[in-house]
Amino acid sequence: MVEKPDYYSIKHWLTTTNHKDIGILYLFTSLYFLMVGGSLALLFRLQLAFPWLNILDASAYNQAVTMHGLIMVLWAVSPLAFAFANYLVPLQIGARDLAFPRLNALSYWLYLFSGLLAAVTFFIPGGAPDVGWTYYAPLSTARFSPQPGVTLAGLALVMLIASVTVSTINFIVTVATMRAPGLGWSKIPMFTWSILFTVLLMLFAFSPLAAGVLLLAVDRVFGTAFYTSPEGGTFLWGHLFWFFGHPEVYIVLMPALGIIGDVIETFTRKPLFGRKYILLSMAAASFISFIVYVHHMFNTGMHPIVREVMSLTTESISVPFGIIMLSFIFSLYKAKIKVTTPFLFAIGSIFLFIIGGITGVFNSSIPLNHLIRGTYWVVAHLHYAMVGATLFGLLAGLYYWYPKMTGRMYNERLGKIHFAIAFIGFNVLYLPMFIIYDMPRRVYTYSVPEWIPFNQLETLGGYIFGISFLLLVYNFYKSYRVGAPAGNNPWGGWSLEWLTQSPPPPHNFDFEPVITGDQVTLYTNGGQPEPHIEHMTSLPMYLSLGVFVTFLGFVISTPLFIIGVILTLAVLAKWMWSDVLNKFVIPEPVKSERWPFENTSKLKLGVWILVITEAMLFAGLIGAYSLIRVNMMGEWPPGPLVHDVRLGGINTIVLLTSSLTVALAVAYSKFGNERNILLSLLASLGLAGLFIGIKAIEWSELFAEGFTLTSSLAASTYYVLTSVHAAHVLGGMIVMLYLITKVLKGGYKSGGYEGVENFGIYWHFIDIVWIFLFALFYLL
Amino acid sequence: MLFKTILEIPGEPAFTWYSLFQLYFSLGFAIGVVVLGLMFYFIYRYREDRSTESEDIKPGRIPTERGNLKVILGFLGITAIVLYSLTIYSIPLTSYIEDVPEGDDVIVIDVIGFQWGWRFIYPNGTESVGEVKVPVGKTVVFRVTSLDILHNFKIRDFRTGVDAVPGAYTYIWISPHEPGEYIIQCYELCGVGHANMVAKLIVG
Amino acid sequence: MEAENIIKMYTLIWVLLVVFTIVEVMMIAMAFPPVFILLGVIGLASLKAVFIALYYQHLKYDDIAISWFYLMALFFAIFIVIVFTGGSGVWPIQ
Ligand code: HEM
Ligand SMILES: [Cu+2]
Numbered sequence A: 001m002v003e004k005p006d007y008y009s010i011k012h013w014l015t016t017t018n019h020k021d022i023g024i025l026y027l028f029t030s031l032y033f034l035m036v037g038g039s040l041a042l043l044f045r046l047q048l049a050f051p052w053l054n055i056l057d058a059s060a061y062n063q064a065v066t067m068h069g070l071i072m073v074l075w076a077v078s079p080l081a082f083a084f085a086n087y088l089v090p091l092q093i094g095a096r097d098l099a100f101p102r103l104n105a106l107s108y109w110l111y112l113f114s115g116l117l118a119a120v121t122f123f124i125p126g127g128a129p130d131v132g133w134t135y136y137a138p139l140s141t142a143r144f145s146p147q148p149g150v151t152l153a154g155l156a157l158v159m160l161i162a163s164v165t166v167s168t169i170n171f172i173v174t175v176a177t178m179r180a181p182g183l184g185w186s187k188i189p190m191f192t193w194s195i196l197f198t199v200l201l202m203l204f205a206f207s208p209l210a211a212g213v214l215l216l217a218v219d220r221v222f223g224t225a226f227y228t229s230p231e232g233g234t235f236l237w238g239h240l241f242w243f244f245g246h247p248e249v250y251i252v253l254m255p256a257l258g259i260i261g262d263v264i265e266t267f268t269r270k271p272l273f274g275r276k277y278i279l280l281s282m283a284a285a286s287f288i289s290f291i292v293y294v295h296h297m298f299n300t301g302m303h304p305i306v307r308e309v310m311s312l313t314t315e316s317i318s319v320p321f322g323i324i325m326l327s328f329i330f331s332l333y334k335a336k337i338k339v340t341t342p343f344l345f346a347i348g349s350i351f352l353f354i355i356g357g358i359t360g361v362f363n364s365s366i367p368l369n370h371l372i373r374g375t376y377w378v379v380a381h382l383h384y385a386m387v388g389a390t391l392f393g394l395l396a397g398l399y400y401w402y403p404k405m406t407g408r409m410y411n412e413r414l415g416k417i418h419f420a421i422a423f424i425g426f427n428v429l430y431l432p433m434f435i436i437y438d439m440p441r442r443v444y445t446y447s448v449p450e451w452i453p454f455n456q457l458e459t460l461g462g463y464i465f466g467i468s469f470l471l472l473v474y475n476f477y478k479s480y481r482v483g484a485p486a487g488n489n490p491w492g493g494w495s496l497e498w499l500t501q502s503p504p505p506p507h508n509f510d511f512e513p514v515i516t517g518d519q520v521t522l523y524t525n526g527g528q529p530e531p532h533i534e535h536m537t538s539l540p541m542y543l544s545l546g547v548f549v550t551f552l553g554f555v556i557s558t559p560l561f562i563i564g565v566i567l568t569l570a571v572l573a574k575w576m577w578s579d580v581l582n583k584f585v586i587p588e589p590v591k592s593e594r595w596p597f598e599n600t601s602k603l604k605l606g607v608w609i610l611v612i613t614e615a616m617l618f619a620g621l622i623g624a625y626s627l628i629r630v631n632m633m634g635e636w637p638p639g640p641l642v643h644d645v646r647l648g649g650i651n652t653i654v655l656l657t658s659s660l661t662v663a664l665a666v667a668y669s670k671f672g673n674e675r676n677i678l679l680s681l682l683a684s685l686g687l688a689g690l691f692i693g694i695k696a697i698e699w700s701e702l703f704a705e706g707f708t709l710t711s712s713l714a715a716s717t718y719y720v721l722t723s724v725h726a727a728h729v730l731g732g733m734i735v736m737l738y739l740i741t742k743v744l745k746g747g748y749k750s751g752g753y754e755g756v757e758n759f760g761i762y763w764h765f766i767d768i769v770w771i772f773l774f775a776l777f778y779l780l
Numbered sequence B: 001m002l003f004k005t006i007l008e009i010p011g012e013p014a015f016t017w018y019s020l021f022q023l024y025f026s027l028g029f030a031i032g033v034v035v036l037g038l039m040f041y042f043i044y045r046y047r048e049d050r051s052t053e054s055e056d057i058k059p060g061r062i063p064t065e066r067g068n069l070k071v072i073l074g075f076l077g078i079t080a081i082v083l084y085s086l087t088i089y090s091i092p093l094t095s096y097i098e099d100v101p102e103g104d105d106v107i108v109i110d111v112i113g114f115q116w117g118w119r120f121i122y123p124n125g126t127e128s129v130g131e132v133k134v135p136v137g138k139t140v141v142f143r144v145t146s147l148d149i150l151h152n153f154k155i156r157d158f159r160t161g162v163d164a165v166p167g168a169y170t171y172i173w174i175s176p177h178e179p180g181e182y183i184i185q186c187y188e189l190c191g192v193g194h195a196n197m198v199a200k201l202i203v204g
Numbered sequence C: 001m002e003a004e005n006i007i008k009m010y011t012l013i014w015v016l017l018v019v020f021t022i023v024e025v026m027m028i029a030m031a032f033p034p035v036f037i038l039l040g041v042i043g044l045a046s047l048k049a050v051f052i053a054l055y056y057q058h059l060k061y062d063d064i065a066i067s068w069f070y071l072m073a074l075f076f077a078i079f080i081v082i083v084f085t086g087g088s089g090v091w092p093i094q
């Protein structure tokens, strides 16, 4: 039997890798950030209700608004959805855990420390960033916002992107390869589907943002001019930010839609109306969300055709959402509805989403947008969508799964009262914003007297809404101690999470769920649960702490920075060493349903997903290159005039040859020829080193000619893109060292040389990137 | 405020803007009411105690598909028709609002946004900060740019505005009918002075 | 495939890649019209990338779904380049 972990020990929570524990950690952390972000809002709402009192001055107000937006979008609402995702996705698909439990812990710790890093900015000189959550450049550059907080929060964002990337890999691989036998795609519950869409959106959206933040950081730290010169400037940031920013709002929304689907199915006691079409619509909306983002730049005077096309695509995105909402509503038709708290929150979410969606259609009309941009209309719209639709949906999930997570029922009456107060408070808060919709957003004061009563009403609503959450806290706290036992399945839900105990055991199921047709069968293995190994490790926590200290030190104190770097490197080395010794091996699931990845191992799929995020990073960077180059026109010197094409060509061939040797290493690993594997890897390592060496020579020559990092925008672009690439080469060299050590230590004795093959995928990708960089910078 | 009476509207393009807004608003409102009404009716009608339907969700039983393609295609058709007709209707209005009017009686005024204020340069070269005077009954084009960072030049009573982009020109126009004083304000966060980055538009 | 053949194939691909690179560099030395160079260079680079992806990264022999991911990223990359350039700044009216 598996021992029950000691949930009261702090050590357990610092070292756990179990997906349910991580889910709980995400839950509490995100609720904490929700509280922080909410308090900031209540603070600045007070200022808006009494603008003449100057409760906050302009700077404090801007800091509060900025941090409110950043924290709510990135560190509160989305992670709250991931609390459920962590807890429930493995349960819903009948898996024992996520594909990479240790990496999952890493996601969490990176998330926590990145949030703390963002929050720390309040306490450093110059204060928190005050440039708006959209971080618009050039306002966010060092010339206009020199305070270190802006850099620090940018680094926090980078850390968060790392966390999100790791989660993305984990969840895609889990859902793709670890479903219970017979659980085909069409049988997966709505919530898991919605998480799949969410992570797919994350996969393509977050890395281009990393590119944008990277350029901003380079601007701020090394004095380049990507965002201060008109050739890059506000357009460069606008594109890089909103290519992420629009999908991000669907990243926030999607999980709520999944929860609503599950909740409606359970409480109407009927299958969803047009479930297949809802899923198709979600897929369509996810895709379209990448091709609409220019609607945030309608006022910029950009080429009208780009804007008109994006206006059309934006309207198009409302079509799938219309189908989703109407299908949800028609799911109530001929049903047998049990009106419970989760159901009320789900209905409330649909109600508010419809208002949010309809007002979004106004925004996407370019003529209307000439007024709407920058007004409280947008504020109202986005809060109806993000707080109304999303947060209410997530609260539905919180009530819905509370009995599963705790084993106890909450107080239904208090829950309903909470819903009523929250719903009223919400509408008192945001509805008046539609009435005074031409008021500018992000102002700490205003001099139009008619706006005052409405603002005061809104503030009142805000406090009602905020205070209503005390009911939730009280209800959950009380019920956790004295609530009636919930049993396995208090709601009569159909999906797998309801078939196991509440709360589920560490290994999730005492049985093996197998699906045949539409029937779940539970094989009990003669009462013996499949052994589940808990891998306790503190490495993810220390690694994230190391990055936290590094970033903090980078901005505020050099000794701290050095400590951080040492800590990070030490933990990384330890982690690699434990992998060399195979301390942590999760067997490939044997019987799982894994179409269309039957021939792809978990690890390989994970590496591929990583490669895709890297591809999007370079897509963002190359997008920046093309934008700048088009804007600079004749001022951009053609490559052959600046660079030594022949040396560059030789270096390209060096890298191509290293790809050949890596490919050969993979080939030899297929035949188990260990000596040749080692030789090929050593050759690749040497060639990679040669590549870096030649690059160093090129750079020093360029520097000598006065082509330096800041000498022109063209030069800055060249150096940043090639050094990002070179950093990947260096990273690859470290992995090669690791592989060589592992082969030498006999780490691959038991099985094939999977690590070598997966590294190959990554290394060839770096080669492909270089082929394009060579063409773009040297040849054109 | 949400709506204004004709008398309160000081001139173009606000008339056009309001007519378009009203179209969106009435359609949006009507659709919202119908859809939400339907939702509440269903909840009322099919509540546990009133409904005679069976319970088809069973533990460990994958739900079957419900609903049919025709209804879904109906949803698709209705939303697509409403949305695309609105957009297509908007397209000529976009060029109406964005195309820069030309002619002898068009006055072109240069606007330079800076942290934190607006500088105006009249056709005859005189400059003023924080205040711009224009005549009634003529079309005025504002050629907008910025000295430092992104601002947004908005004349809310005329329902129009455009970004002030450093290093480039953007254009908006108004043609005021009503003499009076109107507010020009920055609508894009631009630092601590943002809330007070206002100027006066004096028509008359 | 036999060990010999795989190694032969990889080496052959490498020869192709090197030849393409040399052609690229030589194209620059000759005075072709700029559009020709642009298309030629991007075309050859893409061809090289396709070879690496299909053979070195084994896309040709792996689950087809992985290629979908790759194609998706490619689509977004092209989309980004087009929209970033098309909307790279203020549209000059006058
Ligand atoms: C369903 C149809 C939707 C449409 C047609 C739509 C359209 C738009 C448009 C055109 C804007 C730009 C307004 C402006 O700044 O001028 C906007 C802003 C915004 N929307 Fe939506 N939207 C929709 C749904 C959503 C959803 C579901 C969410 C979030 C869950 C959302 C969140 C936001 C946010 C956060 C902003 C403002 C970003 C900022 O400037 O800070 N929208 N929307
Ligand atoms: Cu958007």
Ligand SMILES: [Cu+2]
Binding pocket: B151, B152, B186, B187, B188, B189, B190, B191, B193, B194, B195, B197
């Ligand atoms: Cu401003």
